[in-house]
Amino acid sequence: MFSFHRDLHVPVDNPDPSSTSSTTTAPHPPGFGTWECPLSPVSDFNDSEIPELPCTAYYIPNFITVAEEQQLLNRISNAPKPHWTHLSHRRLLTYPSALTPSNILLNSPLPLWLTAPYIPRMQSLNLWSRSPHGQPNHVLINEYRPGEGIMPHEDGPAYHPMVATISLGSPIVLDIYEKNEMRNPEEKRIPIWRILQEPRSLLVTTGELYTGFLHGVEGVDVDEQLRPGQGGIANWELLGDQEGFVAGRSTRGMRTSLTYRDVLRVSNLGGKVLGRR
Numbered sequence: 704m705f706s707f708h709r710d711l712h713v714p715v716d717n718p719d720p721s722s723t724s725s726t727t728t729a730p731h732p733p734g735f736g737t738w739e740c741p742l743s744p745v746s747d748f749n750d751s752e753i754p755e756l757p758c759t760a761y762y763i764p765n766f767i768t769v770a771e772e773q774q775l776l777n778r779i780s781n782a783p784k785p786h787w788t789h790l791s792h793r794r795l796l797t798y799p800s801a802l803t804p805s806n807i808l809l810n811s812p813l814p815l816w817l818t819a820p821y822i823p824r825m826q827s828l829n830l831w832s833r834s835p836h837g838q839p840n841h842v843l844i845n846e847y848r849p850g851e852g853i854m855p856h857e858d859g860p861a862y863h864p865m866v867a868t869i870s871l872g873s874p875i876v877l878d879i880y881e882k883n884e885m886r887n888p889e890e891k892r893i894p895i896w897r898i899l900q901e902p903r904s905l906l907v908t909t910g911e912l913y914t915g916f917l918h919g920v921e922g923v924d925v926d927e928q929l930r931p932g933q934g935g936i937a938n939w940e941l942l943g944d945q946e947g948f949v950a951g952r953s954t955r956g957m958r959t960s961l962t963y964r965d966v967l968r969v970s971n972l973g974g975k976v977l978g979r980r
């Protein structure tokens with residue numbers, strides 16, 4: 704089920720490609736112990752699995768076309784200004800609306816320009832087959848100018864533990880950090896894995912990676928150490944344009960992320976009361 708047989712940059716303690724049980728062992732760096740992974744939530748998708756990471760992350764370059772990327776960017780730039788939430792190091796759009804303080808989504812459809820054809824395309828890969836609503840119902844759109852980023856965080860229990868991110872504009876590196884790292888608060892966190900997200904790619908993070916780790920984007924003007932191997936880019940072998948990064952660095956432009964999620968608790972009543980149905 705997992706792609707253990709592929710070339711790994713890190714040793715695998717207990718590879719068992721013939722396993723048919725419902726849990727199995729994921730590749731992981733030495734010293735991290737062994738984690739049990741549920742079977743991949745996605746079938747026909749194994750070639751996109753990022754082998755170094757704990758279960759599970761998938762990376763698909765060129766998930767959308769250049770024309771689709773442009774259409775999405777146009778729609779986003781036409782979003783009414785008051786809809787943007789300005790945060791200290793990025794700005795954010797939330798569709799169809801922000802969750803209530805108790806993490807409930809007031810039921811309302813996502814706009815068509817965000818759903819078709821992208822959600823059916825994800826579903827054709829069985830991406831949302833194990834999520835409660837069978838499809839995403841919430842999309843957060845983040846916009847980062849060069850030098851901007853997002854602090855290490857986890858996405859939390861409001862969602863089915865899976866995020867599917869379409870990237871637009873500029874390449875950017877997503878850093879993955881240990882959650883309960885023992886460190887001096889003054890010390891800079893060091894990511895244990897780095898994922899390079901090319902424009903038009905789809906990154907899916909789920910399972911242990913969703914629940915057991917933090918993720919963030921460093922606020923830098925240039926992403927560096929773009930190369931395979933330890934300290935480099937975990938999805939190097941899966942990149943669509945490896946050639947474009949052989950210099951080892953990438954200057955940030957404006958980068959927009961569309962993060963698709965399935966909110967667990969949905970209220971129909973709330974939507975009606977507010978006249979949103």
Ligand SMILES: O=C(O)CCC(=O)C(=O)O
Pocket residue numbers: 843845853858868877918920960962
């Ligand atoms: O922009 C990204 O790819 C990450 C955004 C993120 O982590 C979030 O919206 O929770």
Ligand SMILES: [Fe+2]
Pocket residue numbers: 856857858918
């Ligand atoms: Fe996040």
